[in-house]
Amino acid sequence: MPPENATEIADNLIIEADNPHHQTLATFGWESFFARQISLDALSHTPPVRVVAVHRSGLEVVGVEIDALIPPRADATVGDWLLLDPARAHASRLLTRKSLIKRRAAGTDRQVQLIAANIDTVFIVTSCNQDFNLARLERYVALAFEAGITPVIVLTKADLAVDVASWLAAASGISERVPVVALDARGDEPRQVLSPWCQPGQTVAFLGSSGVGKSTLTNALIGTDAITTQAIREDDAKGRHTTTRRALHRIPGGCLVLDTPGMRELQLTDAAAGIAETFEDLEALAAQCRFADCQHDGEPGCAVRAAIDGERLDPARLRRWHKLIAEDRFNSASLAERRSKDRAFGKMVRKTMKDIKARR
Known part of the structure; x- marks a missing residue:
C-alpha cells in the first residue's frame, strides 16, 4: 500500500550510505513534528534538508541524496530544517522549530544571536577545577529550559579531581530536574555515560567554556580524533578556542552531536x-x-x-x-x-x- 501522507512519504525516503546500512531522513534527526508541516505537493517539489554547518559563504545542508552549500541567510542556524527550493535556494522555506538556543549577541545593539535549533538534549560542560562556576552553569540551565531542551550537566576531568563528590553536590544543587554526571572525557566513558541521551534520531549539543572538553567529548562519541583539541593553561585552567564554528556530526548509533565554540559571554534575553x-x-x-x-x-x-x-x-x-x-x-x-x-x-x-x- 502506498504512503498516504507526507509523514509516511518522508519517513520512507532512503539513501545509500558509505556503510552497508540504509539510512532514512531520521538519520539526520527528521521526525513527525517536521513532517506534519509539509504538504504532499511541497514534499514532491522541495525536499527536506538540514543545516549541518554555517559558513560565511553559505549554509551547508544535507538530505536525501543532497549535500550542498546554499546562500547564507540570517534567519537560519545549525540544526534547522529547510524545504530546499532547487531554483531559488535562498528562498527555501524554514520549517517551524521545536527548540531554539539563542543569546544576546556581543556589542551594544543587543541583537539576538541564533546558536542552534531543534536540539533534544544540551550537555552543559564544565570541569572539576577552577573553571567550575555556579553562576555560569545556572545561565546555561536557564537557556536550555527556556528553549524547551533537556539540560544535563557534565563534569569533565573527574579523573584528576581529588573529591568528585563535592563537585557533583555543588552542581546538583542548581535544580532537582537537571541530571549531573562526572566523567573522563577521553576513551569509552563518554559513550557509556551519555548513551541514555544519545539515542538514534536524537540531536545533542555540547555547550560550555573553552577548554572544558567539548571537542574531546565529541571525538569520543564519534570514535575518532577528527576535531582538533588543545590543552588548557595550567596557571588558571582556562582553555583556548579550538572549535571555530558550530557543526553537526553524525555518530555511530544514529545520534547527531553539535560541537560549539566556547562562549566567553552568555547574556540572556527573553528567558x-x-x-x-x-x-x-x-x-x-x-x-x-x-x-x-x-x-x-x-x-x-x-x-x-x-x-x-x-x-x-x-x-x-x-x-x-x-x-x-x-x-x-x-x-x-x-x-x-x-x-x-x-x-x-x-x-x-x-x-x-x-x-x-x-x-x-
Missing part, C-alpha cells in the same frame, strides 16, 4: 520562563511571602529571607537569581525597543517613498 524553572525553589518560596511584590530585602513576612536566616538557602543563590532576572528584563526591553524603532523607521521610509511617487 524569564527559563530562569523561573532554574530557580523553582526560590519561586516557590517567593509565592509564600506576605506581599506579592516582595523584594526579599527586609520586608516583613518574607519567606525567602526566613529561609536564608534558617540556613536553608544560600544568600549567594538569591543574589544570582536577582541578577539574572534584572539582566533578562533589561536585554528583553532593549530588544523590544529596538524592534519598535526598526518598525517605526520602516514605516517612515515607506511613507517617504509613497510621497515621492505621489509628487511624480
Whole structure:
C-alpha cells in the first residue's frame, strides 16, 4: 500500500550510505513534528534538508541524496530544517522549530544571536577545577529550559579531581530536574555515560567554556580524533578556542552531536520562563511571602529571607537569581525597543517613498 501522507512519504525516503546500512531522513534527526508541516505537493517539489554547518559563504545542508552549500541567510542556524527550493535556494522555506538556543549577541545593539535549533538534549560542560562556576552553569540551565531542551550537566576531568563528590553536590544543587554526571572525557566513558541521551534520531549539543572538553567529548562519541583539541593553561585552567564554528556530526548509533565554540559571554534575553524553572525553589518560596511584590530585602513576612536566616538557602543563590532576572528584563526591553524603532523607521521610509511617487 502506498504512503498516504507526507509523514509516511518522508519517513520512507532512503539513501545509500558509505556503510552497508540504509539510512532514512531520521538519520539526520527528521521526525513527525517536521513532517506534519509539509504538504504532499511541497514534499514532491522541495525536499527536506538540514543545516549541518554555517559558513560565511553559505549554509551547508544535507538530505536525501543532497549535500550542498546554499546562500547564507540570517534567519537560519545549525540544526534547522529547510524545504530546499532547487531554483531559488535562498528562498527555501524554514520549517517551524521545536527548540531554539539563542543569546544576546556581543556589542551594544543587543541583537539576538541564533546558536542552534531543534536540539533534544544540551550537555552543559564544565570541569572539576577552577573553571567550575555556579553562576555560569545556572545561565546555561536557564537557556536550555527556556528553549524547551533537556539540560544535563557534565563534569569533565573527574579523573584528576581529588573529591568528585563535592563537585557533583555543588552542581546538583542548581535544580532537582537537571541530571549531573562526572566523567573522563577521553576513551569509552563518554559513550557509556551519555548513551541514555544519545539515542538514534536524537540531536545533542555540547555547550560550555573553552577548554572544558567539548571537542574531546565529541571525538569520543564519534570514535575518532577528527576535531582538533588543545590543552588548557595550567596557571588558571582556562582553555583556548579550538572549535571555530558550530557543526553537526553524525555518530555511530544514529545520534547527531553539535560541537560549539566556547562562549566567553552568555547574556540572556527573553528567558524569564527559563530562569523561573532554574530557580523553582526560590519561586516557590517567593509565592509564600506576605506581599506579592516582595523584594526579599527586609520586608516583613518574607519567606525567602526566613529561609536564608534558617540556613536553608544560600544568600549567594538569591543574589544570582536577582541578577539574572534584572539582566533578562533589561536585554528583553532593549530588544523590544529596538524592534519598535526598526518598525517605526520602516514605516517612515515607506511613507517617504509613497510621497515621492505621489509628487511624480
